[in-house]
Amino acid sequence: MSKIHVLDIELANQIAAGEVIERPSSVVKELVENALDANANNIAVYIVAAGREEIRVEDNGEGMSKEDAVLAFSRHATSKISSKFDLFHIKTLGFRGEALPSISSVANVELLTSQGDVGTLVKIKNNVLTSEVARSRKGTIVKITNLFYNTPARLKYLKADYTENANTIETFTRLALAHPEVAFSLYIDNKLRLETSGRGDLKETIMNLYGLHVAKNLVPFSYKTPDYEIEGYLGKAELARSNRYSIIVNLNGRNVYMPKVQAAIIDAYHDFLAPTRYPFVVLNFKIEPALVDFNVHPTKKEVRFSKETELRLALIRLIPETLLQTDLVARPYQSEPFIYEKKAEEKYEQLTLKFEDSVKEKESPIIQERESEVLPQRPLEIKKGDDSVIKSPFLQPIGQLNLTYIVCEDGEGGFCLIDQHAAMERINYEHFQDVLSKPKHVRSPLTPLLIDLTAAETQLLTKDKLELLLTVGIKLVPFGINSFRVEEVPIFQKGYDEELYVRDVINIAINENELDLTKLYREAISSMACKASIRANQFLSISDMKNVIDSLSKTTNPYTCPHGRPVIIRFTKYELEKMFKRTGT
Structure with a gap:
């Protein structure tokens, strides 16, 4: 007797549901995508008890005839593609014909649809299909109840409400961002949790979903x-997150995961975020x-693009x-004003500020300017840049805060704090970029240099x-089994630690599996x-501060x-x- 047999349709659908329908948000995704493929421009989603009891999706799309409404629950029944050619020219969100049969195999389903005349x-229920004539407006309403009623392990796997x-809100948000032309x-x-206008304005949609603060800190691309x-x-940097979930990529109206594109976005922000x-x-x-190629992943989440490297x-x-x-200049953090309700029985004493008549210099205010003889330092070397690239407003240094931050008047009634180390990092970074871009930027090490690995x-x-x-600028020549002789190093500046630079860069090259020229x-x-x-x-003396500000203003990116x-x-x-509290006075 043969051991191999064809699975019955009910069991096959439940297996498919394990790949396509993982949780209530998966149901929402599939049903909303069907509504979008039906050219709906108004879609409402209703969730009860986190989707365990009910999920309902209503749209004003094209609707279906009675024959199509019944056939839609058959496995691999679809109106999206009809040939092999269509599989490689997909213009719709769905195309496999798996969503409705998969959902109906693990839940009870009611589908009310109409093309504008007689509805169906x-x-x-319990995998038994019935159909009847019904009155309905044009469009489709799909109601899902008792999700995972016949798969207790899957039901138990669901998280707290x-x-x-x-998860449902996140799925809904990404669908709305991919289709700002749909309400x-x-x-x-x-309770209404999220709503978009459907006017086709992506920035307005972002504001509806994330709030005004996010919308105000966006740069069009x-x-x-x-x-x-x-x-x-x-x-902008003000919107930075601790995870990469806010990097949202939509391709042809579908939210997708493209690892190389996501990595490229993160790399592009390297100079702007920690x-x-x-x-x-x-x-x-x-x-x-x-x-x-959308036909890579069961949920069509991951795709392949032939020109992804480009x-x-x-x-x-x-x-x-x-x-x-x-303008990427950072702003101070804004906090909510503290409101104190005065109690009638409270009494207050006059606050008295006492100042000593003679204050030693070391006890002077934190913002200070001293003579350079008080704290001798090596001369500050500033690399000059191109005078034509000045982006910052007029800045006049007036002192130093905690020997770390340069305090400047901005010429418009405000002031700026400049992190002196970060500023010099930016100045040196762009100077060294210029050095490495020149054809003759290397020389032999001042002393013989051998690297053991x-x-x-x-x-x-x-x-x-x-x-x-x-x-x-690093040329290595094998010198023994696990050793290299350094023949060339870059000419950055006089007296820099050549060995430390070479070892740092070699360490980067060794520890990166996929190293490219840009990253190295x-x-x-x-x-x-x-x-x-x-x-x-x-x-820093005032003249040193002026040199830092002048050089910083000539960099390409003086902000970070x-x-x-x-x-x-x-x-x-x-x-x-x-x-x-002086506004308006």
């Missing part, structure tokens, strides 16, 4: 080639369907250029990586710029250090008056 009501609701509304336990178009918004922070980005891509390089170049076209490290230092090291170049220069810069707790920390924070006249 299809019910599936607030967690499942959060969406989400109700959870009969657009790029177009013959193969693809990109429209969206880049978040290493542990991630940007808020919403980008909508329109790509010729023939260049994209796209990655474009993003790494264009995102910094776009961000630098706007472990056997494992030698294996990881491949020929390709040795060639990449040449681009940052950036990391090498960042490491050198940090070590060559003045430190905190170092005294190479590691993404802010260089300058500005307190405007308006913000100061607001803090002291």
Whole structure:
């Protein structure tokens, strides 16, 4: 007797549901995508008890005939594709014909639909399908109840209500961002939680979903080639997150995961955010369907794009250029005003401030300017830049705070704080970039330099990586089994620690599995710029401060250090008056 047999349709659908329907948010995604494919421009989602009891999706799309409404619950029944050619030119969100049969195999379903005349009501309860004529407006209403009633293990796997609701909100948010031309509304336990206008304005949609603060800190981004178009918004540093979930990429109206694109966005923000922070980005891509393969993952979440490398390089170049076209000077953190309710029985004593007549210099206020003889330091070396690249407003240094921050008047009634170490990092970083871009930027080490590695490290230092090291001025020649002789190092500045630089860069090359020229170049220069810069707790004279400000204003990106920390924070006249309650006086 044969051991192999064909599974019955009910069991096959339940297996498919295990891949497609993981939780209530998966149901919402599939049903909303069906509504979008039906050309709906108004979609409402209702959730009861985190989706365990009921999920309802209403749309004003094209609707279905009675025959199509019944056939839609058959496995692999779809109106989206009809041939192999269509599979590689997909223009819809769904195409496999798995969603409705998968959902109906693990829940009870009611589908009410109409094309504008006679409506149809299809019910599936305990995997038994019935249909009847019903009155309905044009569009479709799908109601899901008792989700996972026949798969107790899956039901037990669901998280707490607030967690499942959060997943549903996240799914709903990404669908709305991918389709700003559609009006969406989400109700959870009969309360309206999210709503968009459907006017086609992506920034308005972001404001509806994330609030005014996010919308005010966005920079528009657009790029177009013959193969693809990109429209969206880049978040400023104020919107940085602790995880990468706010990097939202939509492709042809579908929220997708593209690892190389996400990595490119993070790399492009390298100069603007700290290493542990991630940007808020919403980008909508329109790509010729023939260049994209959506049939990779069961949920169609991950896709492949034939020109992904080209796209990655474009993003790494264009995102910094776009961000630098706007004002990126950091602002002080704003907190809610403290309101104290005075009690009748409380009594107050007059506050008296006592000042000593004779104050020693070391006890003087934190903001100070001293004669250079008091605290001798080595001369501050500033590398001059191109005089034509001045972006900052007029800044006049007036002192130093904690021997770390330069205090400046901004010429408009406010003041700025400049982190002297971060500023010099930025100045040196761009100076070293200029050095490495010149054809003759290397020389032999001042003293013979030999680098010893472990056997494992030698294996990881491949020929390709040795060639990449040449681009940052380091030429290594094998010298024994696990040793290399350094023949060339870059000419950065007089007296820098050549061995420390070489070892740092080699360590970067060894520990990165997928190392490219851009990343190695950036990391090498960042490491050198940090070590060559003045430190905190170092005294600067007024003339030194002026040199720092002058050189900083000539850099391409005076707003952040190479590691993404802010260089300058500005307190405007308006913000100061607001803090002291002087607005309007």
